[in-house]
Amino acid sequence: MNQTPLELMEGLYCFPDACNVYVLRRGDCALAIDFGSGQWMDRLPAIGVKRLEHVILTHHHADQCAGLEGRDDWPFAIHAPNGERPFLSPEGIEAIRKRRLAANPFPPSYSLLDRGLTNVQYDLGPGSRELFWGPTRVRFIATPGHGPNALSAILDWQGKQIVFCGDAAHAGATVWRPYCLEWHHSHADGPLAAWEGVRNLASIAIDLLCPSHGPVVADHPRKMLAELAKKLMNLYEAKGNICPGEPDRYIPVETITPQIKKVLPSLYQYGMNGYLLLSKSGEGLVVDPQRNAHQWLEDLLDRLGRPRVTAAIASHYHCDHTDGFLLLKERGGARICLHPWLGEVLEDRRRYDLIWPPDIDVHADEILPERGEWRWNEYVFQVAPFPGQTRWHAAYQTTIDGQKVFFGGDSFQPCSRWNGTGGFCSINDSRFRDGYVSSAQLVLDWKPDLLCNGHGTVFRFRPSQFRKIQKWALKAEKAVLDLCPTGDLEKDYYIHHPGAPAPHPSRRDNKG
Ligand SMILES: [Zn+2]
Ligand SMILES: [Zn+2]
Structure with a gap:
C-alpha cells in the first residue's frame, strides 16, 4: 500500500490501497471516492x-473506509449513500453484531467496520441526491450488490464522462467477492438487484470505468458491463429452480393433528422438521429434533402410549434441525448420535463462523460411521455425507414398513417448495460438483422409495428429478465461476471457512 498514484487523466488519480481510492484535484483542493486505509x-x-x-x-x-474509523473531526466532509446508516454508524453496527452473537442468522453484511463512523452525511442517492463540488456535479445510480445501498458515482472531467462503480463491476465482466451478492441463502434478490444496477449502468455513456478493485476499464466499458449483466442474470437463473418441470410427488400422509402426520405405520412427522421412527422394541428414534417442536413430539408420544425415545440423529447442523437434541437427552435419556461431519461443528459451534448453529454446543454420545452402516434396533441405516445446502450435511436410509426411506434434510425439496432446494450460498459452503452433484448421485444410487426431507416434505423418488439437479448444479457452478475475477472459486467465492476440511468424501478419505 501507499504506492505511487496512477495519474489516469489530468487531475484524476488512482491510489491503490485496501480498495482503489480515486482522487480528483482541482487547483490545490481534492475530492476522493472511497477512502481505504x-x-x-x-x-x-x-x-x-x-x-x-x-x-x-x-x-x-470495511475495505472502502476502515481508515476513517477512530476519529470524528476529519477536516473534510464524508458522504455515504442514503440507507447505509445501519451498516456504517456505531449504533447500527452494534445492533447487527448483537443479533449475530445471539443467533448467527444470515449476515446482513459480509464486511462491517469494527466500530463504525460518526459525522457521516447520508446524503447521496439516485435522482436529485447529487453532490456539487464547485462546478462538478456528481450524479449517482443505484448499483446494489455489495450491499443493498451501493451507488456508482458519475461525473464529467476534462470533457469525459467518468463512472466510479464501487464493487458493482470488476474488469473482465466479473465481480469482486461475488458472494457479496448473496443476501439470503435461498432468495435471488441480490443477483437480481445487481443485474438491474449493472444493466442501468451499461446504458449510460462511459469514457472511463473506475472500479473499487482491479484495473480501470477504458476499452468499451459498456460492452463489458453488458456482458456482466448477462452473467448476473445467469446467477439469478441458477438461484431459481433446480429441477424445473418435475412434479412434486408428495405422498399422502394421515393428519393426526395439524402438527402431527402419520407417514407410515412406524413413521411420524411432527412440527416443522422432526420425524419419529418406532421400533418393535417399543423404542423411538428422532430425526432432526427441533426445540420449538418438542411439545408436538410430547403430544405424539402421549398418543402412542409413551414409547421411550432412545436415540436421535440429524441431517445437518442448522439449529432448526438440532437444537432439540439436549431436551431429548435431558428429559428422556436419548443418545445423541452424530455423523462425524456434524459432530465437527456441533461439538464446538463457534469453530467456524457458521450461520444458524444451535445456541448451545451438542456433544455426541455416539459418532456414526462417516460412510457405512449403523444399526438401531431392527433398523439398519445406510449413512453417508450429503453436502448441498451446507457442507455439514449427512443422509440416512433404512427400510421402514417395507419401504426404503431416505432422510435427507434440506438440500432437496419437491419442485414447488423453494425452487426444489434449501438454496446454495458461499457462507453455507454449498458445493456444486462436490456437493449437489455427488449428493444427487447418492440418491440415484440408493434408489429410495420415498424421501422424508426437511420441513415436512415427504415425496416419492424419481431418477429424473435428481438427474436434472445434477445438470443444474454444473450450470450453477459455471454461473458463479464466470463472475470470479481470478477464475478460481476457492479464492473468490469460498473464503468464509478457511481451515475447514475438503468437502468431497474421496478427498477426505485421502487425507486419512
Ligand atoms: Zn465491497
Ligand atoms: Zn437447513
Whole structure:
C-alpha cells in the first residue's frame, strides 16, 4: 500500500490501497471516492493537493473506509449513500453484531467496520441526491450488490464522462467477492438487484470505468458491463429452480393433528422438521429434533402410549434441525448420535463462523460411521455425507414398513417448495460438483422409495428429478465461476471457512 498514484487523466488519480481510492484535484483542493486505509493521504502534497474537501463512499464495506474509523473531526466532509446508516454508524453496527452473537442468522453484511463512523452525511442517492463540488456535479445510480445501498458515482472531467462503480463491476465482466451478492441463502434478490444496477449502468455513456478493485476499464466499458449483466442474470437463473418441470410427488400422509402426520405405520412427522421412527422394541428414534417442536413430539408420544425415545440423529447442523437434541437427552435419556461431519461443528459451534448453529454446543454420545452402516434396533441405516445446502450435511436410509426411506434434510425439496432446494450460498459452503452433484448421485444410487426431507416434505423418488439437479448444479457452478475475477472459486467465492476440511468424501478419505 501507499504506492505511487496512477495519474489516469489530468487531475484524476488512482491510489491503490485496501480498495482503489480515486482522487480528483482541482487547483490545490481534492475530492476522493472511497477512502481505504487513508495512508494515501500522505501522498497528497506530492500531487499538489493541500486540502481534501470531500470523501464519497460508494458503499459501507470495511475495505472502502476502515481508515476513517477512530476519529470524528476529519477536516473534510464524508458522504455515504442514503440507507447505509445501519451498516456504517456505531449504533447500527452494534445492533447487527448483537443479533449475530445471539443467533448467527444470515449476515446482513459480509464486511462491517469494527466500530463504525460518526459525522457521516447520508446524503447521496439516485435522482436529485447529487453532490456539487464547485462546478462538478456528481450524479449517482443505484448499483446494489455489495450491499443493498451501493451507488456508482458519475461525473464529467476534462470533457469525459467518468463512472466510479464501487464493487458493482470488476474488469473482465466479473465481480469482486461475488458472494457479496448473496443476501439470503435461498432468495435471488441480490443477483437480481445487481443485474438491474449493472444493466442501468451499461446504458449510460462511459469514457472511463473506475472500479473499487482491479484495473480501470477504458476499452468499451459498456460492452463489458453488458456482458456482466448477462452473467448476473445467469446467477439469478441458477438461484431459481433446480429441477424445473418435475412434479412434486408428495405422498399422502394421515393428519393426526395439524402438527402431527402419520407417514407410515412406524413413521411420524411432527412440527416443522422432526420425524419419529418406532421400533418393535417399543423404542423411538428422532430425526432432526427441533426445540420449538418438542411439545408436538410430547403430544405424539402421549398418543402412542409413551414409547421411550432412545436415540436421535440429524441431517445437518442448522439449529432448526438440532437444537432439540439436549431436551431429548435431558428429559428422556436419548443418545445423541452424530455423523462425524456434524459432530465437527456441533461439538464446538463457534469453530467456524457458521450461520444458524444451535445456541448451545451438542456433544455426541455416539459418532456414526462417516460412510457405512449403523444399526438401531431392527433398523439398519445406510449413512453417508450429503453436502448441498451446507457442507455439514449427512443422509440416512433404512427400510421402514417395507419401504426404503431416505432422510435427507434440506438440500432437496419437491419442485414447488423453494425452487426444489434449501438454496446454495458461499457462507453455507454449498458445493456444486462436490456437493449437489455427488449428493444427487447418492440418491440415484440408493434408489429410495420415498424421501422424508426437511420441513415436512415427504415425496416419492424419481431418477429424473435428481438427474436434472445434477445438470443444474454444473450450470450453477459455471454461473458463479464466470463472475470470479481470478477464475478460481476457492479464492473468490469460498473464503468464509478457511481451515475447514475438503468437502468431497474421496478427498477426505485421502487425507486419512
Ligand atoms: Zn465491497
Ligand atoms: Zn437447513
